[in-house]
Amino acid sequence: MTKITKNIVALAGGVGGSKxxxxxxxxxxxxxxTIIVNTGDDFEHLxxxxxxxxxxxxxxxxxxxxxxxGWGVKDESWNMMAAMARYxxxxxxxxxxxxxxxxxxxTKWLSDNYTYNWVTKELCRRLGVRCxxxxxxxxxxxxxVQTEEGELAFQEYFVKRKCEPVVTALRYAGAEAAQPSRxxxxxxxxxDAIILCPSNPLLSIDPILALPTMRRxxxxxxxxxxxxxxxxxxQALKGPAAKLMKELNMDVSATGVAQHLHDVxxxxxxxxxxxAEEQAIxxxxxxxxxxxxxxxxxxxxxxxxxxxxxxxGVA
Amino acid sequence: MTKITKNIVALAGGVGGSKxxxxxxxxxxxxxxTIIVNTGDDFEHLxxxxxxxxxxxxxxxxxxxxxxxGWGVKDESWNMMAAMARYxxxxxxxxxxxxxxxxxxxTKWLSDNYTYNWVTKELCRRLGVRCxxxxxxxxxxxxxVQTEEGELAFQEYFVKRKCEPVVTALRYAGAEAAQPSRxxxxxxxxxDAIILCPSNPLLSIDPILALPTMRRxxxxxxxxxxxxxxxxxxQALKGPAAKLMKELNMDVSATGVAQHLHDVxxxxxxxxxxxAEEQAIxxxxxxxxxxxxxxxxxxxxxxxxxxxxxxxGVA
Numbered sequence: 001m002t003k004i005t006k007n008i009v010a011l012a013g014g015v016g017g018s019k020x021x022x023x024x025x026x027x028x029x030x031x032x033x034t035i036i037v038n039t040g041d042d043f044e045h046l047x048x049x050x051x052x053x054x055x056x057x058x059x060x061x062x063x064x065x066x067x068x069x070g071w072g073v074k075d076e077s078w079n080m081m082a083a084m085a086r087y088x089x090x091x092x093x094x095x096x097x098x099x100x101x102x103x104x105x106x107t108k109w110l111s112d113n114y115t116y117n118w119v120t121k122e123l124c125r126r127l128g129v130r131c132x133x134x135x136x137x138x139x140x141x142x143x144x145v146q147t148e149e150g151e152l153a154f155q156e157y158f159v160k161r162k163c164e165p166v167v168t169a170l171r172y173a174g175a176e177a178a179q180p181s182r183x184x185x186x187x188x189x190x191x192d193a194i195i196l197c198p199s200n201p202l203l204s205i206d207p208i209l210a211l212p213t214m215r216r217x218x219x220x221x222x223x224x225x226x227x228x229x230x231x232x233x234x235q236a237l238k239g240p241a242a243k244l245m246k247e248l249n250m251d252v253s254a255t256g257v258a259q260h261l262h263d264v265x266x267x268x269x270x271x272x273x274x275x276a277e278e279q280a281i282x283x284x285x286x287x288x289x290x291x292x293x294x295x296x297x298x299x300x301x302x303x304x305x306x307x308x309x310x311x312x313g314v315a
Numbered sequence: 316m317t318k319i320t321k322n323i324v325a326l327a328g329g330v331g332g333s334k335x336x337x338x339x340x341x342x343x344x345x346x347x348x349t350i351i352v353n354t355g356d357d358f359e360h361l362x363x364x365x366x367x368x369x370x371x372x373x374x375x376x377x378x379x380x381x382x383x384x385g386w387g388v389k390d391e392s393w394n395m396m397a398a399m400a401r402y403x404x405x406x407x408x409x410x411x412x413x414x415x416x417x418x419x420x421x422t423k424w425l426s427d428n429y430t431y432n433w434v435t436k437e438l439c440r441r442l443g444v445r446c447x448x449x450x451x452x453x454x455x456x457x458x459x460v461q462t463e464e465g466e467l468a469f470q471e472y473f474v475k476r477k478c479e480p481v482v483t484a485l486r487y488a489g490a491e492a493a494q495p496s497r498x499x500x501x502x503x504x505x506x507d508a509i510i511l512c513p514s515n516p517l518l519s520i521d522p523i524l525a526l527p528t529m530r531r532x533x534x535x536x537x538x539x540x541x542x543x544x545x546x547x548x549x550q551a552l553k554g555p556a557a558k559l560m561k562e563l564n565m566d567v568s569a570t571g572v573a574q575h576l577h578d579v580x581x582x583x584x585x586x587x588x589x590x591a592e593e594q595a596i597x598x599x600x601x602x603x604x605x606x607x608x609x610x611x612x613x614x615x616x617x618x619x620x621x622x623x624x625x626x627x628g629v630a
Contacts, residue, residue, distance in 0.1 A: 046420070046423050047362065047422050048419075077392055079391075079394070079412035079413045080395070080412045080415045081416075083412075083413035083414070083417070084416040084419070084420070086416075086441075087417075087420055087438070087442070089419075089441075097392065097394035097395045097398075097415075098394045098395065098397065098398035099398075100412075100415060101395050101396075101398035101399040101402055102398070104361045104363075104395070104399070104404075105361070105402055107362050111362055123402070126402045126403055127402070
């Protein structure tokens, strides 16, 4: 099969985003596909620089991801963690033995002053990932979660507290001042289509859109800009999107997601289960694609990617 | 059994030293036993601060050491290394998955500006090691190996090059300026006996003695100072001691070790196999104990420790 040679840019967070990214990577020629990944979840832990969303996207594209957990690598072992527990050291954030190689190399290279883009590219290259995977910015942006119990760093909220505290607001610390890299801006400028993957709109997509230049360059683009709703039937397939939207008084539905993102979009994809919402989404000025959006295996990932590219006319 | 309550200080490197340290720990009350450990082998690798001799001593005293390798922990797995190999990352220095917990915690705590003594004490405490284990100094000292192929950092010589290059000289970079910590000096000043464990005299003991204050405090001590020969029958039980001594034109024998160390000693222990050398060692002005020095199991470790303390009259 000849691969697509239009320039496709996808914005992605973790699990949901990486699934569609995988689908796109099977049908788009690697030199024409760029995945821009949320780094608002990045944090330092035990001296290691950890980039959860970049890792999930990279592992998924490399085919070494753990499909059971949605994060980390397959065939993982946990002996470092067992030893850490014996030390009564911090065990709230799970670090698999194989996964540690990624964190050690990334941390070492960053401390050797290689750029974040170079480090990401090099890790991907060594795992055999051929399309471009780019951190949304090389500058620090940290998602901060304001809750009824005070402000929490993202991983504290997400992993340590298991998303239990009620959220009152989100803040992307550093985003206002951060610039997307030249590679990110070029990919957007040269894009024939921009796809917002079905990632959490508040925790994965919003941090990317919080970069002023990102939003400006997207607005200047004539390409179709299409998002896939991460909510199906009013529920998130994984993660706290629905709970968060409710706590922030948003409409917990595909329509709610479309309302939240429509000012950067031209097109929107919803699941058959939400077909009744199609008109409400059209009323926001968006073209709509109604199809099966639940990606349960590699075939459905490719199928959704293909349908999206067909719909916006870049296939 | 009542434990010995005289103050015993032992100087140790890796494998051989840790065996005698284990024996001593079984018969000396923990608050009366101090193990001062060589840090000349310390190095940074993949952003981790690694202290091979401290780890070997600590793991051995905690009973979690790997007796097959002489380093690392038992029941180890190597999945981080497998993942690192897949990345074509550095694999010349083996880092076991369980062992990584030690390196991560130590590195994190040191970067948080806890002292090297505190970090060592805390790791030991959490593994249930009750005697004092002290780095010889909290300041950086690095054993450098001058070879026919140029100067090599210790781990490059020892691990990467497997001790193959012919050694022309050794240098303990930083030792002249480094001070032993107050804890080390106090332990030596209050000691009733100082024992040089059967560690490599050039790579494990000499770096400790290269600290001018260490040598001065030992010289000022009226306590017996006894070394155990790491050579038996002209051979090292493990490691490159014999090869190194030969390359440096030393007498490759217990006598050669005694000649090298006699100016800091009062007593010397040799194996039955070297009984013929007893007079030569006495001629250096040392009292001699001839006994079985090969520690093949926990019983023989305790037995040698007991015989030494009996011999110098502190049991």
